[in-house]
Structures are given as C-alpha cells and as structure tokens.
Amino acid sequence: MKKVLILLVVNIFLVLVQGSFLRELIGAVLMPNLVIAFAFAFFFADREYLALTSAFIGGLLLDLFGFSIIGFSSLIIIASLIFFKFVKQYLFRGWVANLILVFLTQILYANILSGFSQTGHQLLYTGLTTLIFSILFLLINEKVLSYFKKSGYLS
C-alpha cells in the first residue's frame, strides 16, 4: 500500500510537471511523456510490479487530466509493457533494446492519441525526450529505492 501511495503522489507530480511546466518551458513538440518514462525506468531495472502499478496509476491520471477516455492511457502503456516483457524474454535483451522499447511506446501512444496526425519529426522529438527522461528516472529510482530500503521505510 505504501508503494502504491508513493507512486500515486509521484505520478500526480509528473503529470502536473509534464502538462504545465515542461510544455511551457520547452514546447509541446519536445514535451516528453514522464509517466511512460517513469514506468519504463522500473521496467529497465526489472521491477515489473512497480512498472505496471506506476503505468496503471499514471495512465489513469493522464486521462483524468486530459480529454481521452479514462483507462485508455493505462491500457496502452500496460499492454506495451507486457508485450515488451515477452520481447525482452524471447527476442532481444540489453540496453539498446530497452531504449528502443520506450521510444516505440511513446511514438505509439502519441500517434494513437493524435489520431495518427503527427508528423515524423514531432514523433521523433517526443520519443527522444521520453527516452532521455527514462534514463534519468532509472538512475534516480534506484538511488531513492535503496535509500528507502536502508532507512527501513520500504521492505
């Protein structure tokens, strides 16, 4: 329960920062999807439960703050995570595969959401910024998790 609550708070923060802060600061085209980046950062570290829980909570928040059908974003992100779990298990492994997967997920998500009206460079930019943030989150998550475990806050 503690983990779910922490993920809820973090995802609310990410959704607010993504839509209000980053969008104004770096523009809509470069705006990364922090929810996807955050969930995939757990996925990279093989923390499947945290990745799926974060994708579920974050996806719902994206829909609640936006105009898409509630449940749409979490469905897409979780389906991508599950699909890529099998890809990682049976087809490709390693860093490059991870980076390609997060990039493809963001492109797929942004494209479906815009009704396939986005241009190539728009997809490329948002895919790349999401990828960069997923690497940043991977580094931050591991440090925060180990700190919480050391302090006995999380088991």
Next chain:
Amino acid sequence: MKWLIASLIIFILGIFNLFAPIRGAVQYTFNPLQFGLQQVAIGIRDGFDFYKNLRTIHSENLTLLEELEGLRSEVLSLKELEEENQLLRDQLNVADVEDLSKGLILAQTLGNINDHTGTSIVLDRGSEHGISAGDFVVKGKHLVGVVREVTSQRSEVELITSPTLTLSVIDFETKTEGLAKGEFGTAVIMERILPGENVNVGDTVVTSGRDGKVFPGFLVGEVTSVSGESAEVLRNASVKVLLDFENLGKVFVVPK
C-alpha cells in the same frame, strides 16, 4: 495481468462516460496548481528570452517608438471616424449586428497534456460554465480556435494552426475567398483560391463566416507568400498567424 484487466474494465466503463464526475473533481482541484506551475514556467522562459535577446531589444525599442508615433495619429483619425460612424448609426437607427460583449466567457489557458503537436490548448472553463463543443475562442479581434471537446471543468480548443481545422476565410483587402487550414506551428494555408482572384503578400486574412463555425471579421493572419500563377486552377497562400499562442493568457469563448 491484473492491471491490464483493471485498465480494460475502466476503459470500457470510460467509454460510457461513467467517470465524468471524477474527472471534473480532479480537474477542478488541480486547475489552480496547474496554472501556478504554468506561470512559473512562463516566467523562466521569458527570463531566458530576455537575456538571449538583450542585444536586439534596444534597436527594437527604437523601431517600436517610431511605430507608436504613427499609430497615435492613426488612432486619432480612427476616433474621428468612430464618432462620425456613431452619428450616422444614430441617425439611421441601426443596432450593432453582433454585440459580442454579451455572453462572452473569460477563461484561462492551460497546457494540453495529451498534445505533442502544439495545435490545441486547454481552458480552465467547461460545460458547467456554459461552454459547449463548437464555440469559438478569441483574443481581442484575433481568432484563437474552436472548442473541440468539453468536460465539466475544462475545454479543449483546436487552434487555427491545427491541420484538422478548416475555416472559411477572406482576404480583407481584395475580398478573395478561400479555405484556411492549419499547418502546425504558426502558419495557416489559405487554399482553393480561384483563378483570377487576387491575393497579395501582406494582405490581412479574416474569417468570412460562410461556414457557420465562426462569426465573420475575426483576424486569422497576414499573407506571407502566394504559390502559383493567377491563371492556375486553384492556388494556395501561406498565412502567418499574428497571435502568439505560447503567451495567450486569458481568452474569451464566444458561445455559438
């Protein structure tokens, strides 16, 4: 797998709009916070822009002062014309055709979390405040866009630069009609200009109101280039939008 099933169930229920009250409550709660964060980001961006453009600001200032002098004299002559116009209206007993000040809804713009193209914005007012899909959004005499979707607390506005929004427009100077279609960013393409019709660089493009979407006379932009010869079947003109969509702030929604 449980999260996938849960998402699927929520999605199916979401299709029937069962979560609209929850969405309304969340958006209502977080509107002020989003606005605050947006203002912080705008402040940082403006600060960067200021230092980046420090060199050009002085010469820009001098040009603007010159322009201001010209505009002052223009305002004076327009005031004279306005008085004359009012006198004639009173004489003829003609009422204003569109009294836009009635029923306008003031709204604050917010960033659209789901838009990576920069072709839509979100307003902090929704159906509860009297906004419905199809209403149009203006800032002064500039057309901003058309309301696409509405929740109880927010509205999604499709900007005139969106490629999926088409509007009937007219060249203010030559009275040539065409269709305006967004081209992402800050440009609009004026399409279907008939052969023999004139559109010149620097002309002002306004809404014609023929499509019934928007009232006539709202500013769309200024022609920057015209493609093709006047004898060609259908020509296009590139129109630069004069409004800065990055710094919209407060806008007005005009109900249909």
